[in-house]
Amino acid sequence: MQPYILQTLVAEHDAILPVLDGLVACARNADTKSPSVRSLLSKYVAFCRGFVDEIHHGKEESLLFARMCASGFPRDEGPIGVMLQEHEVGRGAVGAMDAIAKGEGPLNDAELANLGEQARAFADLLARHIAKENTVLYPMASRAISADQMEILDGEARAFDQERWSRKGDLLDLAATLTGSLPSGSKQRSARPGVVSRATDAPGILGAAAGEAVRFEDLVEYQSGTIVSRTLAKKNGGTVTLFAFDAGQGLSEHTAPFDAWAYVLDGWVNVTVDGHSVRVDAGQGVLMPGGLPHALQAVERFKMMLVMVRQV
Numbered sequence: 001m002q003p004y005i006l007q008t009l010v011a012e013h014d015a016i017l018p019v020l021d022g023l024v025a026c027a028r029n030a031d032t033k034s035p036s037v038r039s040l041l042s043k044y045v046a047f048c049r050g051f052v053d054e055i056h057h058g059k060e061e062s063l064l065f066a067r068m069c070a071s072g073f074p075r076d077e078g079p080i081g082v083m084l085q086e087h088e089v090g091r092g093a094v095g096a097m098d099a100i101a102k103g104e105g106p107l108n109d110a111e112l113a114n115l116g117e118q119a120r121a122f123a124d125l126l127a128r129h130i131a132k133e134n135t136v137l138y139p140m141a142s143r144a145i146s147a148d149q150m151e152i153l154d155g156e157a158r159a160f161d162q163e164r165w166s167r168k169g170d171l172l173d174l175a176a177t178l179t180g181s182l183p184s185g186s187k188q189r190s191a192r193p194g195v196v197s198r199a200t201d202a203p204g205i206l207g208a209a210a211g212e213a214v215r216f217e218d219l220v221e222y223q224s225g226t227i228v229s230r231t232l233a234k235k236n237g238g239t240v241t242l243f244a245f246d247a248g249q250g251l252s253e254h255t256a257p258f259d260a261w262a263y264v265l266d267g268w269v270n271v272t273v274d275g276h277s278v279r280v281d282a283g284q285g286v287l288m289p290g291g292l293p294h295a296l297q298a299v300e301r302f303k304m305m306l307v308m309v310r311q312v
C-alpha cells in the first residue's frame with residue numbers, strides 16, 4: 001500500500017495533466033478578435049495558482065521535500081534542487097499568463113504570441129516534471145523515508161488536505177469545467193485514490209424535488225479506496241454535506257473553527273472528540289464542537305451527513 005502522501009500527489013498529477021492540455025488548446029485557439037479569451041485564461045491561472053502551486057507544490061515543498069531533506073537529501077542541488085527550481089520557473093510562466101489575463105479587450109498580436117509561448121513552455125515543463133516525480137522522485141522518497149517517519153508525514157499530509165478540503169473540491173470542479181469532463185446526470189466523477197471525489201448534483205433530486213421525501217443515503221455512493229462527498233448546501237452560515245467513506249478511510253485529528261454535527265446514515269464509524277472515542281451507528285449522530293480536536297475512522301464503510309454551522 002502506497003503512503004497517503006504519495007498516492008495523493010500522484011492523483012493530483014492526474015488531475016493537473018488534462019488541464020495543461022486545455023491551457024495549450026486555449027492559447028492555440030485564441031485570436032485577436034475574441035474578447036472572452038482573458039476570462040477563460042484567468043480560470044486556468046486560478047487553477048495553476050490554487051491547485052498546482054498552493055495545494056500540490058505547497059504539499060511537496062512544506063512536507064515531502066522537507067522530510068526528504070531531513071533524511072539527508074540536499075535542498076539546493078540534486079533532485080530536490082531541480083524540482084524546486086522548476087516550481088519557480090512555472091510560477092514565472094503563470095505570472096506572465098496572469099498579466100495577459102488581467103488586460104482589457106481582445107488580445108493584441110504580442111500578447112497572443114506571448115501566451116502561446118508561455119502556455120506551451122509551462123505545459124511542457126510540468127509534464128516532464130510530473131513524469132520525473134512519478135517515476136524517480138516519489139519512489140526515491142518512499143525508499144529514503146523510514147516507515148515511522150512516513151506515518152508522521154502521512155498524518156501531516158492528511159491535515160494539510162483537510163484544511164483545504166473545500167478549496168480543493170472547488171478547484172477540482174473548476175478543472176472538470178475547464179476540461180469538459182464533468183459528467184452529466186447523476187453519474188459520479190471517477191474516484192481518484194487519496195483525493196476526495198465530489199459527486200455532481202443530479203438535477204431533479206435536490207432542486208426540483210424540494211419538498212419531496214428523499215433518502216439522503218441514496219444520494220451518495222461508495223467508491224473503493226476513497227471518500228465521496230456531495231454538497232447539499234453551501235451558504236455563508238454553514239454547509240450540509242453527504243459523505244460515503246470506504247473502509248479504511250478516515251479524517252485524522254484536526255480542529256475546525258465551527259461546530260459540526262455528524263449524523264450516520266449507513267454503517268458505523270469511530271469518532272474521537274477531544275481524546276474520547278465513541279462508536280456512532282446508523283441513526284445516531286455526534287457533535288464535534290468547534291475548537292476541539294476530532295477525528296473519524298471508518299473501520300467499515302459508512303455514510304454520514306455533516307452539518308457545519310458558522311458564525312455569521
Ligand SMILES: [Fe+2]
Pocket residue numbers: 009013056060130133
Ligand atoms: Fe508534483
